[in-house]
Amino acid sequence: MNEKDIIVCRCSDISLYDLKKLMEQGYTSFVELKQIARIGMGPCQGRTCSLLVLKELAKFLDVPFETLTPPTVRPTMSALKLKMIAKGKNNEEQR
Numbered sequence: 001m002n003e004k005d006i007i008v009c010r011c012s013d014i015s016l017y018d019l020k021k022l023m024e025q026g027y028t029s030f031v032e033l034k035q036i037a038r039i040g041m042g043p044c045q046g047r048t049c050s051l052l053v054l055k056e057l058a059k060f061l062d063v064p065f066e067t068l069t070p071p072t073v074r075p076t077m078s079a080l081k082l083k084m085i086a087k088g089k090n091n092e093e094q095r
Helices: 016-024 030-037 050-061 082-087
Strands: 007-009
Touching: 007 016, 007 050, 016 030, 016 050, 030 050
Parallel strands: none
Antiparallel strands: none
16 A cells, blocks of 8 residues: 555644655654644544554664653643633633
């Protein structure tokens, strides 16, 4: 199968071909790939792509998968109006 047709990160539409090109350019950590290509920053927050990306990084770097640092998973946040902060209210009181 063509590497351009294999999607690694669906949220950011990054193919295996794109990922390998980025790694060849020197981006060899999940954090770097996240910063340059927004991998793991979509609606899934890396739940579907992080293991695939780490697996490809391990193959590219020729290191054991377990030695790579996984991405930090952060919960999604809800918006809070600045006037609520000024009034000292929290998000539950806003509703």
